[in-house]
Amino acid sequence: MSTNAMPHSNTWLQEFAPYVNGQRVKWPDLTLNLLDNDECTLTLDYEYSWLIGDPDAFITMRYQSGQEGHGLVFDPPLGQLIEMAEGSTSLTWTIKTDGAPSGAFGLEFALPLIGDLPPSPPVPGTILNMAQELEIKFDEFDVAFGGGAFPCLGAKHTFTVRPKPSSKLLDKAFKLTWGAEPGADLGVKIAPALGAEELLTQEGKTWELDCLNSTQSGGFSLQLTLVESGVTSSPLTLLLAHNLVTVQRWTEEHWQYPALTWYTHHIRATSVFLNKPAAGVVVTVIRDDYISYPRTNGAGLFVMDNRNNANISMSVLNHYNGIVV
Numbered sequence: 001m002s003t004n005a006m007p008h009s010n011t012w013l014q015e016f017a018p019y020v021n022g023q024r025v026k027w028p029d030l031t032l033n034l035l036d037n038d039e040c041t042l043t044l045d046y047e048y049s050w051l052i053g054d055p056d057a058f059i060t061m062r063y064q065s066g067q068e069g070h071g072l073v074f075d076p077p078l079g080q081l082i083e084m085a086e087g088s089t090s091l092t093w094t095i096k097t098d099g100a101p102s103g104a105f106g107l108e109f110a111l112p113l114i115g116d117l118p119p120s121p122p123v124p125g126t127i128l129n130m131a132q133e134l135e136i137k138f139d140e141f142d143v144a145f146g147g148g149a150f151p152c153l154g155a156k157h158t159f160t161v162r163p164k165p166s167s168k169l170l171d172k173a174f175k176l177t178w179g180a181e182p183g184a185d186l187g188v189k190i191a192p193a194l195g196a197e198e199l200l201t202q203e204g205k206t207w208e209l210d211c212l213n214s215t216q217s218g219g220f221s222l223q224l225t226l227v228e229s230g231v232t233s234s235p236l237t238l239l240l241a242h243n244l245v246t247v248q249r250w251t252e253e254h255w256q257y258p259a260l261t262w263y264t265h266h267i268r269a270t271s272v273f274l275n276k277p278a279a280g281v282v283v284t285v286i287r288d289d290y291i292s293y294p295r296t297n298g299a300g301l302f303v304m305d306n307r308n309n310a311n312i313s314m315s316v317l318n319h320y321n322g323i324v325v
Contacts, residue, residue, distance in 0.1 A: 032125035071100025146234035162204025179221030179235030242278035
């Protein structure tokens with residue numbers, strides 16, 4: 001240890017600068033707000049520290065006593081001693097939540113081989129598992145941030161956010177915003193307007209997604225931000241298309257001189273909401289053991305020739321409700 005420097009209560013404040021995801025944070029403001037299936041980096045910068053190269057200068061990160069978390073994965077592992085080696089200027093830990101449940105935890109750094117040095121100021125943290133705390137509905141279907149939903153051309157839908165029983169988010173302020181805003185050509189309207197601060201009451205909050213005048217397929221997304229912590233959910237991706245159709249199938253026989261007979265297999269998709277032919281709908285075609293995924297044409301039709309008596313089946317997955325027709 002340097003002969004002109006000794007550890008004391010302010011050593012952590014003077015010798016180490018914390019960074020979260022590459023952003024400098026003051027020790028009193030150092031808090032980790034994580035979502036489930038999240039990842040962050042926590043870095044200690046010590047570029048000008050007199051401790052560099054000291055034979056006892058081995059840093060470890062560990063839980064504070066009684067502040068253990070659940071479902072957290074650390075790299076390097078908690079408790080591992082890492083040398084403040086000559087030529088180094090910082091150390092970084094990666095923290096992954098890997099679907100961890102909602103809860104709180106507390107971390108601290110220590111230099112345990114330097115007996116007179118207390119641990120660092122605490123690093124409090126919270127994990128918010130959105131699926132555990134919130135019930136999200138697209139119409140009557142359960143959806144989740146980080147997942148997807150399938151609005152339909154020519155339809156109106158509802159999007160509802162409400163807290164589950166005993167949710168930590170009950171009566172918390174939040175905002176619903178665009179993750180990726182729909183292009184003007186999609187003609188999507190949402191009411192009430194997004195971006196306003198809302199209070200998450202037990203009744204929840206519902207928005208109306210108006211696609212009545214939408215004629216183009218496309219994607220956009222929604223995300224939820226907690227006002228107090230600033231934590232923002234993963235986006236809920238919405239893919240607008242003819243996502244609910246009925247289908248008609250028929251087979252036609254053809255004859256060609258002198259004795260050639262073959263067949264064409266037809267499938268037509270019709271939008272449930274518009275009652276019009278649905279163009280661009282993906283058709284699952286199984287021809288013997290071969291599967292392909294063509295799309296319907298502008299008339300909502302797909303036709304396949306069959307000149308070798310193959311076994312052919314054609315179907316459509318309605319993404320809106322997950323039912324194959």
